[in-house]
Amino acid sequence: MGRNSAAPSVGEGMVHRRVVLRARDVVFFKGILEASDGLAAIFAERGGDLTVSTPSARQAELDAVLSALCSELDAMILT
Numbered sequence: 889m890g891r892n893s894a895a896p897s898v899g900e901g902m903v904h905r906r907v908v909l910r911a912r913d914v915v916f917f918k919g920i921l922e923a924s925d926g927l928a929a930i931f932a933e934r935g936g937d938l939t940v941s942t943p944s945a946r947q948a949e950l951d952a953v954l955s956a957l958c959s960e961l962d963a964m965i966l967t
Contacts, residue, residue: 906939908937909961922964929942
């Protein structure tokens with residue numbers, strides 16, 4: 889029986905970013921964000937297709953971290 893992937897539910901007061909990176913970079917990416925003092929929750933759709941969510945009060949901080957990580961990993965933030 890196959891699993892159907894569903895987009896995470898992002899509640900009120902939360903923002904999310906969709907990030908696409910190489911599957912081999914996912915563990916590193918998640919490790920950096922998880923070590924960032926609860927900055928974000930990461931949901932994997934498949935391979936390197938991720939949704940990253942944070943409270944709106946931390947949006948600027950998340951955007952700065954994602955910008956640096958995506959530059960380093962040659963990843964994309966999709967709007």
